Amino acid sequence: MFRHFVNGILKENPVLVLAIGLCPTLAVSTSAYNALGMGVAVIFVLTMSNLIVSAARKVIPQNLRIPIFIIIISTFVTITDYVMKAYLPELAKNLGVFVPLIVVNCIILGRAEGFAYKHSVPAALLDGLGSGIGFTLVIFIIGSIREILGAGTWMSIPGGFEGFKVFGEGFLNYPVLFMILPPGGFLVIAFLMALSRKLTGEA
Amino acid sequence: MLVSSSPHIRTKETIESVMYAVVLALMPALLGAIYFFGLRALFLTALAVISAVLTEYIYQKITRRPITALDGSAIVTGILLAFNIPVNSPWWLPVVGSFFAILIVKQLFGGLGYNIFNPALAGRAFLMASWPSIMTGRWSAPIRPAGSTMSGIDVVTSATPLGVLKYHATPEVVAKLNSGPMLKALFIGNTGGCLGETSALLLLLGAIFLLIKGIIDWRISLGYIGSVFVLTGIFYLFGITRANPLFHILSGGVMLGGLFMATDMVTSPVTPLGRWIFAIGGGVIAVLIRIWGGYPEGVSYSILLMNMVTPLLDRLTIPKRFGEVKK
Amino acid sequence: MDLFLLFLAAFLVNNIVLLRFLGLCPFFGVSSKLETAIGMSMAVIFVMTLSSIITWLLYNYILVPLHLVYLRTATFILVIASLVQFTELFLKKSAPALYKALGIFLPLITTNCAILGVAFLNIDYGHSIIQTIVYAIGVALGFMLALVLMAGIRERIEFAPIPKPFKGLPIAFILASLMALAFLGFVGLFGLSL
Numbered sequence: 001m002f003r004h005f006v007n008g009i010l011k012e013n014p015v016l017v018l019a020i021g022l023c024p025t026l027a028v029s030t031s032a033y034n035a036l037g038m039g040v041a042v043i044f045v046l047t048m049s050n051l052i053v054s055a056a057r058k059v060i061p062q063n064l065r066i067p068i069f070i071i072i073i074s075t076f077v078t079i080t081d082y083v084m085k086a087y088l089p090e091l092a093k094n095l096g097v098f099v100p101l102i103v104v105n106c107i108i109l110g111r112a113e114g115f116a117y118k119h120s121v122p123a124a125l126l127d128g129l130g131s132g133i134g135f136t137l138v139i140f141i142i143g144s145i146r147e148i149l150g151a152g153t154w155m156s157i158p159g160g161f162e163g164f165k166v167f168g169e170g171f172l173n174y175p176v177l178f179m180i181l182p183p184g185g186f187l188v189i190a191f192l193m194a195l196s197r198k199l200t201g202e203a
Numbered sequence: 204m205l206v207s208s209s210p211h212i213r214t215k216e217t218i219e220s221v222m223y224a225v226v227l228a229l230m231p232a233l234l235g236a237i238y239f240f241g242l243r244a245l246f247l248t249a250l251a252v253i254s255a256v257l258t259e260y261i262y263q264k265i266t267r268r269p270i271t272a273l274d275g276s277a278i279v280t281g282i283l284l285a286f287n288i289p290v291n292s293p294w295w296l297p298v299v300g301s302f303f304a305i306l307i308v309k310q311l312f313g314g315l316g317y318n319i320f321n322p323a324l325a326g327r328a329f330l331m332a333s334w335p336s337i338m339t340g341r342w343s344a345p346i347r348p349a350g351s352t353m354s355g356i357d358v359v360t361s362a363t364p365l366g367v368l369k370y371h372a373t374p375e376v377v378a379k380l381n382s383g384p385m386l387k388a389l390f391i392g393n394t395g396g397c398l399g400e401t402s403a404l405l406l407l408l409g410a411i412f413l414l415i416k417g418i419i420d421w422r423i424s425l426g427y428i429g430s431v432f433v434l435t436g437i438f439y440l441f442g443i444t445r446a447n448p449l450f451h452i453l454s455g456g457v458m459l460g461g462l463f464m465a466t467d468m469v470t471s472p473v474t475p476l477g478r479w480i481f482a483i484g485g486g487v488i489a490v491l492i493r494i495w496g497g498y499p500e501g502v503s504y505s506i507l508l509m510n511m512v513t514p515l516l517d518r519l520t521i522p523k524r525f526g527e528v529k530k
Numbered sequence: 531m532d533l534f535l536l537f538l539a540a541f542l543v544n545n546i547v548l549l550r551f552l553g554l555c556p557f558f559g560v561s562s563k564l565e566t567a568i569g570m571s572m573a574v575i576f577v578m579t580l581s582s583i584i585t586w587l588l589y590n591y592i593l594v595p596l597h598l599v600y601l602r603t604a605t606f607i608l609v610i611a612s613l614v615q616f617t618e619l620f621l622k623k624s625a626p627a628l629y630k631a632l633g634i635f636l637p638l639i640t641t642n643c644a645i646l647g648v649a650f651l652n653i654d655y656g657h658s659i660i661q662t663i664v665y666a667i668g669v670a671l672g673f674m675l676a677l678v679l680m681a682g683i684r685e686r687i688e689f690a691p692i693p694k695p696f697k698g699l700p701i702a703f704i705l706a707s708l709m710a711l712a713f714l715g716f717v718g719l720f721g722l723s724l
Contacts, residue, residue: 307707311704312690312692317690317691317692320712325712496718496719497718497721498718507711508712
């Protein structure tokens, strides 16, 4: 059972192994909080679209399914976008164009097509939650690494909590800014990819 | 010419003789740095070299590869990295920079001969991205400054001559920058700047030795420094830059970059035509960044950017031999 | 001059792949061979420009007057998906040579989030139609620059003794990291920020 869980995270991890959903993973992982925000948004959209696709799977015609999936997904993306802008404007600003772009996150269409369209509502719901949490875990880990090294804090929230100080004052004065810049994102993913290969015994 | 095809020199003896020749060629500039900036220059250089060699050794030990940490190439990277930081840097700066240069830029790509980017320059860019305040703000004036040439420029916030040109260029200051004593100071090396880049004279001395030995290609050095000279000359005539072309080639990292970094045989093109394009492209980008960019100096970025183009330049300029089948 | 700066920002200073993280799937997916990288870039230049113009017109002349702005996400993605299909059909019929060169890349473009991203950004930035065209072309050429450089380097390192866990995708990410690092040199060019 545990092995199964590990495999889900490592061997079939969408971001690290299949290299899908890369753009949001890199773009919004400059801090743990931003990453978590994106993760929760994806969990919501993924679960809801799985739910609706599965519930309506008997009435969605085979040849029109992809456009219909896209409409369903984009509905929830639009809801997320508007809700976030209204209640978490700071977060919405940080995530920017990547909130509406959740609509092209391959993971979501992939689960709708590959799972929800063929399974019952409870199964689709669990699948959506599970895949969403898997994605969130990776993006949150990347966001945490980048924030801890690049800013010296963890879970700082703009305009709110100033974050846990991980390394103390000396480091806070000279954090590795590189890590929260674009090249740092690529570097962290590269090392996580290599690590997951090492752990699964693929290399 | 020593270099013939792309993944260059392989045999142990040639690598070592070439690398230690480069180390030797960098010695005048290192001695100059110690003279101009004090013993701390030696201390930082030693730290950078030790960090580079140790990183390579430990990596090769862990991955069970043949140990080549003392083939001289890591020493060259360490010295060049130290030459690219200001003398008042904290001690850990060269250590971290060398670590990044050797591990990420060189060894992950397969080690010497396979790296795409010049390790020392990428290491410098990493330091620049991470700690810009140390890399640009805390430069230190030489302990033997060039007399009155820089007086009239605020000593407390005074930056490198290039920084002065970019941020504090009042007419009197510009007149001083273009003056004979200033150019002489830049040539000798008793001006502010990164610790190994200031002395055009001592860098040229080492480079001539390497040119005679055929280790660096005059085309790259001439193309790089020459294009900076010509372009800034044209811009000077049109009033786009207020410093004369001599100031431009003697200041900042143009000499160090054009003589010792752009000429790195692993990361520059193989063919003469490719080298000309590489060098001139680099010079043009450096001037572009100096004049319109966000930093006072663009040498290191210009060479890194051209390093990326090197595989394409090789591909476009290597003549197809008769009977060669395209894979 | 403003248009030139807009172009330069899109092309270099805010390079879409290396510094804005859009279009990463094709960037890593089709960059192992130079020829395919060039083909993909051509298809992206074509589709991105066209889709930017169409989505801009649609948004400003239909969605805004009819108060249907909230349908932006849904309409844009459907428009782009159908546009790609039409382009494919059109090229197949009227320009078979071009179709042969770009055909296989067109279906892949639907998954290129840079196309949709640029359509959104044109609206978010409040671009005029001229600015939209300049911006789209700048972004697409920037995509091409990054992709072609990447492909050239990946061909070279194909046979390098890269440590095993890093072979393939991870080393491509390390490369992207160092390329992005070098591109940071353009930050501040003409006062353009990241």
